[in-house]
Amino acid sequence: MSDKCQHLSGTGHTRECLSIDVERSITAKDVVARLRQLFERRGAPDFIRSDNGPEFIAIAVKEWLKDTGVKTLYIEPGSPWENAYSETFNSRFEDELLNQEIFSNLVEAKVLVEEYRVKYPGLPIQGRQQPAAAQLPLLSDPD
Secondary structure: OOOOEEEEEOOOOOOOOEEEEEEOOOOHHHHHHHHHHHHHHHHHEEEEOOOOOHHHOOOOHHHHHHHHHHHHEOOOOHHHHHHHHHHHHHHHHHHHHHEEEEOHHHHHHHHHHHHHHHHOOOOOOOOOOOOOOHHHHOOOOOO
């Protein structure tokens, strides 16, 4: 696929990959829709840690998070260790899928990315058993 795709991945405090959205562009509205769906399914967290990407620092996202009572913790630019689990996931995701595939279209990218997300075992948490990937529900589009 010659056009570039963007992805939005979300890893939770359980260190499992909760969602990956693949689109030609991802807007603040898309972020709010996905967060709303995740909050409804898993409950709202106390805070969200993210980078300073435009889709996360958008006024619409900040206001929606404030209205839901969720605080934001932005990592400092150039400090990926402040969000180590997400950065580890993103690195593995790139190495194991994105750098290995040439997607012929957006639908193919979405299907292969979702298959990867479901199979991704997450990162083990010391003292806790990681849920089986097969038990994780597939996420539908936010629309």
